[in-house]
Amino acid sequence: MDDNMKHAKIRVWLPVLMYCALASLIKSVISYLPFIPASLTTWISRGIMLTMTVCMLQLVPVNERYKKAGIMRAVMLGCALFTAFVFGSTLLTLAASIVSIIAVYQEYHGHSELIAEMDAKLSGRWSSLFTWSILAAVLLSFGASVVAVILVLADMEGGASRISAIAIGLLSIPQCIIDLVYISYIKKMVALFENKEVQ
Numbered sequence: 001m002d003d004n005m006k007h008a009k010i011r012v013w014l015p016v017l018m019y020c021a022l023a024s025l026i027k028s029v030i031s032y033l034p035f036i037p038a039s040l041t042t043w044i045s046r047g048i049m050l051t052m053t054v055c056m057l058q059l060v061p062v063n064e065r066y067k068k069a070g071i072m073r074a075v076m077l078g079c080a081l082f083t084a085f086v087f088g089s090t091l092l093t094l095a096a097s098i099v100s101i102i103a104v105y106q107e108y109h110g111h112s113e114l115i116a117e118m119d120a121k122l123s124g125r126w127s128s129l130f131t132w133s134i135l136a137a138v139l140l141s142f143g144a145s146v147v148a149v150i151l152v153l154a155d156m157e158g159g160a161s162r163i164s165a166i167a168i169g170l171l172s173i174p175q176c177i178i179d180l181v182y183i184s185y186i187k188k189m190v191a192l193f194e195n196k197e198v199q
Helices: 003-030 038-058 065-085 090-115 120-154 160-171 173-198
Strands: none
Touching: 003 038, 003 173, 038 065, 065 090, 090 120, 090 173, 120 160, 120 173, 160 173
């Protein structure tokens, strides 16, 4: 594939990724509203996951890492649909979490390599963002477990779900920040490729 075709794919699919990340962030925020059904936000998540999978596979010609990211995202979506329609499994959930880490690693490093020649600083930031995203996920997972144990030990009945929701909301703030940074980095990449086309 020649450079013009590659740039055309970048110009089309990077903005789609940015809008997916924005939709995911909005979905995360509205999922804490009590009048929004959990089933609705779950299906929105799956729709976003499917769109991001398509984006990754469309970007394969510009960087081979996107192929691995796309395959891993497809596996994640498959796991999500399987648990929704067949049965839930702790082992399957664990496998999906591991696959998710691989998908994010491949995507972020794909972005890093794609932009390296145009902006070395932004390239390095993509690599760092992967580390920060893992730390945010660990904080959320560990924090949620601690909150659950505390609530059980405190033997709270009436306000337990409310306290749990508030705690999870607070623990999710670092991930929301990561999502905002992701959006800003993709936006910078889009601008860089647009400027390159103008030149």
